[in-house]
Amino acid sequence: MFSVNPFAAIGSVIPSSVMQGYVVLMVVLVAAGTLIDMLHKGSAKYFFANMRKTRGKGAPVDTVSIAVKTAVVDVLASGEFCNTNRRIAHLLTMYGFILYVVSSAVMVFGGAGSGDLWPRLWWIGGLMVCAGGYWFWFFIRVDVAAEGSSPFRVMRADLFILSLLASVTLGLVWAWMQASGKAGAMVAFALYILATTVLFGGVYWSKFAHMFFKPAAALEKRIAEADGTNMNLPTITRDDPAQRERHSMELLKDAPMDMGLGIKREAPRHY
Numbered sequence: 048m049f050s051v052n053p054f055a056a057i058g059s060v061i062p063s064s065v066m067q068g069y070v071v072l073m074v075v076l077v078a079a080g081t082l083i084d085m086l087h088k089g090s091a092k093y094f095f096a097n098m099r100k101t102r103g104k105g106a107p108v109d110t111v112s113i114a115v116k117t118a119v120v121d122v123l124a125s126g127e128f129c130n131t132n133r134r135i136a137h138l139l140t141m142y143g144f145i146l147y148v149v150s151s152a153v154m155v156f157g158g159a160g161s162g163d164l165w166p167r168l169w170w171i172g173g174l175m176v177c178a179g180g181y182w183f184w185f186f187i188r189v190d191v192a193a194e195g196s197s198p199f200r201v202m203r204a205d206l207f208i209l210s211l212l213a214s215v216t217l218g219l220v221w222a223w224m225q226a227s228g229k230a231g232a233m234v235a236f237a238l239y240i241l242a243t244t245v246l247f248g249g250v251y252w253s254k255f256a257h258m259f260f261k262p263a264a265a266l267e268k269r270i271a272e273a274d275g276t277n278m279n280l281p282t283i284t285r286d287d288p289a290q291r292e293r294h295s296m297e298l299l300k301d302a303p304m305d306m307g308l309g310i311k312r313e314a315p316r317h318y
Contacts, residue, residue, distance in 0.1 A: 052154045052166050053222040057236065066155050069240075073247040080250025081259050087251075108273040114266060121265040133187050136179040140211075143175025147215060170222075176215045180208060206245075207253035213242035 054066060120126035125141070128134035150169040157165070190196040201209065221235035250256050 048223060048226040049167050049170050050163070051222075051226050052163070053169075053218075053225055054151075054154045056225055060233070063155070070152060070155055073243070076248045077250050077255070080248070081256040083251050084256040085260065108270060110270065113269050113273055117262065117266045117269055121269075122262050127265070130187075133183070136183040136187055139175050139179030140183065141179075143172045143177075143179060144211065144215075146172030147176055148172075170219070173215045173219045176211065177219070180212045180215075184208060184212065203252070204254065206249055207255050210242055210246040210249060210253070214239065214246045217242050 054063075125134050125137050128137060146168055150165045150172060153165050154169065184191075185198045186192065188198070190200065191198050217235060217239035221232060221239045223229075224232040224235050246253075246255070
């Protein structure tokens with residue numbers, strides 16, 4: 048089962064050209080949804096305007112080393128997550144999704160046959176997505192872990208993670224049913240296609256587009272911090288009297304930066 052290309056096995060029912068056309072259509076939907084999202088939110092316009100505004104005003108920096116650090120820390124290692132469990136779940140989902148999508152494209156376009164490595168990588172990637180995604184959904188989400196809300200409470204913001212889990216889970220179920228000769232495999236395949244269409248076609252309404260411009264935002268933030276043009280935000284110390292005066296609360300003007308663990312002293316379980 049793990050060494051069989053499920054897309055090749057269904058070739059007698061659905062021509063490979065149709066499956067390839069579907070993959071191309073999904074790529075177009077992702078690109079279109081991302082562009083529309085960026086135009087609607089004005090994210091690209093903001094980044095370019097801020098770059099023009101700060102160009103030449105900061106100290107010289109090594110942009111290449113900052114870009115490498117951004118790629119390694121913020122992108123590859125998801126360094127923005129301070130919670131270890133959430134970072135692990137995110138990395139499992141991210142790398143699993145990449146492996147799943149790449150192996151799917153190779154099997155659809157390259158015709159990887161039984162015994163090849165790609166079907167195994169497809170299964171590994173799908174299982175990684177399920178492990179990280181379901182872990183996040185049932186145990187790590189803020190409204191579930193901290194606020195005591197039901198894990199079955201669904202909001203519009205959950206479109207991406209739910210459609211991702213539905214697509215991958217139904218894909219694995221379909222592959223298993225097809226390899227085992229179970230009745231209803233085509234029903235599972237139809238549901239798999241429906242969930243996948245929602246995943247890639249709903250980019251504009253979900254957080255899918257976030258993954259494309261998030262690295263650019265992280266790079267811009269690191270450069271701004273390095274050259275001193277980070278929009279005059281407060282420093283991490285209160286040695287500068289001008290920075291102390293920025294605080295509206297009199298109590299915080301002379302307060303030390305390290306005021307203890309605070310809310311991190313214990314897990315938020317008081318619901």
